Amino acid sequence: MLAPQQAEIINQTKTYVQQTLAHAEGGHDWWHIHRVWGNAKLIAKGEQANHFVIELAALLHDIADAKFHGGDEEVGPATAGAWLQSLDVDAETVTHVQQIIRHMSFKASFGQVAFTSKEMQIVQDADRLDAIGAIGIARAFSYGGFKGRAFYDPATPPNLNLTKDEYKNTTAPTINHFYEKLLLLKDKMNTATGEQIAQQRHDYMLQFLNQFYAEWNGER
């Protein structure tokens, strides 16, 4: 449970993030944060963990995406840190939230695990859940449309050996992204609750793909 003072800080952070991301692109807008925050609270329920850190990290995890800051991975942690310090949040909490933001991206998970904590695992699961299931499908086609990609081409098979930057910049059709990333996320979940939710969303994507191919082939 959060102390009243902590709840107030969460509330102020929510407003700050909502305003900062007012004009953000669809995949990382306020509603992405809102969903990840909700997922994080759901996973954290009943867990022995620092719920204040979890909620702050969920709210601030995409505050300054490196993609829009010349690839500088430190802008996010620095922005989050400055905000929390302005609210007199204690140094230990600030550092922990910054560590989570720094090490959380899918990209970072390809490398060595330099930092981990229960709180980080929960927020990372929460973010991954938003990339799969019905929302994940919507985000993938939205991203693909934004990049002007075909949604499917039977002559272009998925590339299962894409490296961290390649999967995002591939010009391959959006359906390939399911095999290159989305269907792999289920096996990367950190928590039991996250895994359960991921399994259900994973099955939903498989069902979607089956239906997609059936319709593509004029079967039903």
Ligand code: ADP
């Ligand atoms: P994250 O915030 O987890 O780092 P990304 O920035 O990699 O996520 O991607 C944002 C959204 O765009 C995700 O839902 C992801 O699945 C989707 N996306 C990323 N690359 C592609 C792609 N090549 N084709 C379709 N969707 C993509």
Ligand code: NI
């Ligand atoms: Ni995110």
